[in-house]
Amino acid sequence: MDTSSLPSNYNVNRRTSVSAESLAPSSADDTNWRAPSYPKTAEQQSRLRAAVSHNFLFSHLDDDSSAQVLAALQERKVPAKDVRVIVQGDAGDYFYVVERGSFDIYVSSSGHVEPGPEGMGNKVASSGPGTSFGELALMYNAPRAATVVSTEPSILWQLDRVTFRRILMDSAFQRRRMYESFLEEVPLLSSLTAYERSKIADALETTKYPDNTPIIKEGDVGDRFYLLESGEAKAIKRGVNGAVKLYKKGDYFGELALLDDKPRAASVVSKGEGCKVAWLGKDGFQRLLGSVEGVLRRDDPRQTSR
Ligand SMILES: Nc1ncnc2c1ncn2[C@@H]1O[C@@H]2COP(=O)(O)O[C@H]2[C@H]1O
The missing domain is CATH 2.60.120.10 (Jelly Rolls)
Known part of the structure; x- marks a missing residue:
């Protein structure tokens, strides 16, 4: 596995248990698989379209894939600040796109959240409307690399891991792979983290x-x-x-x-x-x-x- 896109404290050897089915996005019985489809009101549809319109992971999908992904995204309201949507070290279940609100992202060097007020580790990034998070654990079948916490009441759209792997992952992986080594050599970007460079690769x-x-x-x-x-x-x-x-x-x-x-x-x-x-x-x-x-x-x- 190419680990160059991973945060340096990312423990690739610590795998979580995931079913063989969910690990095989292009398995032979592909024909039996259907993305889930969650009904949406016209108002939800238009909010969802606006939320994904600036997200680069969605911009290279063909019409059919795009329709499947939009149908499979589910609205998730985060009612307050300080809700941990993702906990570092957990198994990955969903990929998230932010429609409204904001989130802070923390990394603990031990690979999981420790007890106590500082247990989430250092804040490494923030995520606001139009951005996404939670892709790493799904892409690499590895534990969550960071903890993601709301800083205000927010609205997310979540995509289950199987749909993410079958429809979004190939193009996301390819772009990150294609550009990662090149971007590492660009002097202008040397102050950025590997994770920030992989976001540029997506775009x-x-x-x-x-x-x-x-x-x-x-x-x-x-x-x-x-x-x-x-x-x-x-x-x-x-x-x-x-x-x-x-x-x-x-x-x-x-x-x-x-x-x-x-x-x-x-x-x-x-x-x-x-x-x-x-x-x-x-x-x-x-x-x-x-x-x-x-x-x-x-x-x-x-x-x-x-
Ligand atoms: N520096 C970072 N290291 C790890 N994850 C990050 C970082 N910045 C943002 N994230 C996001 O936080 C998410 C935590 O869950 P995942 O590991 O699935 O995917 C991770 C990324 O989407």
């Missing part, structure tokens, strides 16, 4: 450009942030001879227009053998790269190439 899209093809055009409105996955590219500016910046694997561009809502400050063009880029839309950029905004502003290329 990335890939595009290939042949040699000498514009990726960004100076003056355009910016809606994507790019990481150079392979090949080369250069930045050029009207009225300036030669490239103002060269990009190689692991470099990024397209951040300035997104940071300040200004038009693209330069064009970026593929060069050499062309290139492959991984990109995040503006929404993903703002949600997932908020903590590196300081680095992006500090390293503003206009300070050296103007």
